[in-house]
Amino acid sequence: MTNDLLGRHRAVLPDWLALYYEEPLEITHGEGRHVWDAHGNRYLDFFGGILTTMTAHALPEVTKAVSEQAGRIIHSSTLYLNRPMVELAERVAQLSGIPDARVFFTTSGTEANDTALLLATTYRRSNTILAMRNSYHGRSFSSVGITGNRGWSPTSLSPLQTLYVHGGMRTRGPYAHLGDDDFTAACVDDLVDLLGHTRPPAALIAEPIQGVGGFTSPPDGLYAAFREVLHERGVLWIADEVQTGWGRTGEHFWGWQAHGRNGPPDIMTFAKGIGNGMSIGGVVARSEIMNCLDSNSISTFGGTQITMAAGLANLNYLLEHDLQGNARRVGGMLIERLRAAAAQVPAVREVRGRGLMIGIEITKPGTDEADPQAAAAVLEAAREGGLLIGKGGGHNTSALRVAPPLSLNVAEAEEGAAIFENALRSIQ
Template sequence: MSLYQRHKAVMPDWLALYYDKPIELTHGEGRHVWDADGNRYLDFFGGILTTMTAHALPEVTKAVADQAGRIIHSSTLYLNRPMVELAERIAALSGIHDARVFFTTSGTEANDTALLLATAHRGSNQILAMRNSYHGRSFSTVSITGNRGWSPTSLSPLQTLYVHGGVRGRGPFAGLSDAEFVRACVADLEDVLGQARSGVAALIAEPVQGVGGFTSPPDGLYAAFREVLDRHGILWISDEVQTGWGRTGEHFWGWQAHAQNGPPDILTFAKGIGNGMSIGGVVARAEIMNGLDANSISTFGGSPVTMAAGVANLAYLLEHDLQGNARRVGGLLLERLRAVGAGVPCVREVRGRGLMAGIELVRPGTDQAWPEAAATVLEAARAGGLLLGKGGGHDTSVLRIAPPLSLTVAEAEEGADIIEAALRTV
């Protein structure tokens, strides 16, 4: 019996697998991975933006092995040196005054914790979220996900109010200038708040929507939102699970593109900081983080092994200026992809920042999403030796490109060549 058959026999039907003939990845190095048949691939998805620096990065693997040789687990009931060291560095980098850091094991759990903090602080279960958003797969985070393809139930512990602004190129405000778009979205926010009961807890927003297809508003939108939120005492949660750690190139955090009114009240992170290890977390002002009036611990959040990996990975990222590399190499890659897209009728838009690019596919001559084309391109790219991702709302018609931040110019060119050939198969 094949591994695929064994998978289907014991795993849920809703656990998605890529490719008509799913592949088993057995090992990786740098920006490349290999499957069980010995095929080598250039990795342009990095385990869903998680292998942030490189596969099998020696600094990280050594830190993990050294820590595992001492002690693997202790829980948060005991002092944990690697956890404190990583928290100190993240607090300093967050931009949040008097910051406190709580570690989780995933981005879902981080956002769940942020919702707990915000609703407890404000005494309200009302949450503002963006249309087309994605924040995780727990009961609470599914209920604030504005993307029906990833929200399997309408039941919710929260009252969620959705506002415009996460998608620039579609919807009723798409034809406006950037300034007009921001004004229209602010007016929409004001209108939504006018229909809500007083005391909304928080707005949660991805600076760049990940699962939604790497869409983003004009710079400054969330700063304009912040002026409204502050008048009502509403907190701002920036979901940096996919945008953090310099991936956008221009900034270390996605919120910094909207920084006119300072940092968010709460920041969530995960994915890339562990370079494949299970790390998530929340940063918040002390008055918010310390506001819970019940006991709490984390059994696996802040594990000594994952924290050691995070410390080593963050040090490597900063010492090698991978944010700068994302800006430089990502800029070249986006320029090349836009040139490719201009010559392919099914490409509606190539968008992104740094090493976070999306290629939206539509039926030629229309604005109609074409998920079958995205699936075809995904298969053709794999056959050509390149791994990509998919996203883009419920229709999954956007190719998601997010390689490790150490990507070289030559690898960017190689990947763009394979994408061009794959697009021309549609």
């Protein structure tokens, strides 16, 4: 059955549409933190559809909200007043920390970042964008143009002039040998030097923790230090919270808050987890930035009643059950468990992350050289053991990504860590 579906997939879908595993998996249903494949095998899900299933599979509160809304109306476009969209926008604006915030809903993180770039370049009258090396911001023409990860950037053509800044990867690059304070100072000096050689940019866009890049991050406070330099020149800060938002990091509700001593970003993008699998993305910005466009616009599918109903139910569940606190507690235990397991495996260069957003970097033992074959072998072994994880990293890194639903409990964390430990040992 699966082989037949794989053949049909290859016959009609693009060659560049990535599939995990030597024998790709068809997931047929899920419940809680588990999913089942077409052969009836059960897996503990530590990747959540690329961090989209944020609370749990088949969460009754979300399922009920979607079903009830579908019985009324599914979609009408933004040409009409939409109560669920207004209600979710009010909640997101308040939670964002951005003063006098306006919210625009999209269908994905890619589209959200597109919108943020449109706003920033229009507001600043500049098509120059600062982005981070090893970054990923989406698959559209403009978001590919600012992506600093070669493996996910299929073209160098772009409507934007993109300049890449040091700092997103703490343990690699020319400043990796420095302590945190000196690392930050060196990156700031590099930014100042870069700005001296170019026309004023529109914005810096940065993931507080790089997602596709392998869950890498700078020292806390780096982007706050960057913002001091940028603010003096009127350059905007766009925080890409597509993967870090909604409490996943445990310590903060938003990733930018680890860099927030100078206040919130000018623009923030979000997506993935808020819909718990439904297609929701969005942009939050100060009103004068959001309202800078001087022509009409709509969103046909952004903010549909059914996705907004799901987002409201999911957000309510997240807050009422303190899933941020759970990510901090269970995630802290899980990362320590993974570090203990990795300490016995020479191929593991680093276990990093915070909350339920953990990266395990795989290299050839005794070197800093990436080993994508070993990483792929761990991915396969974990699946064989009943655990689904993700992978990532730039052209010179190989990382495995662990990002379970935020309702993960201690027993499931222990079970997943044990499977992962066995998978790591299999490559020795």
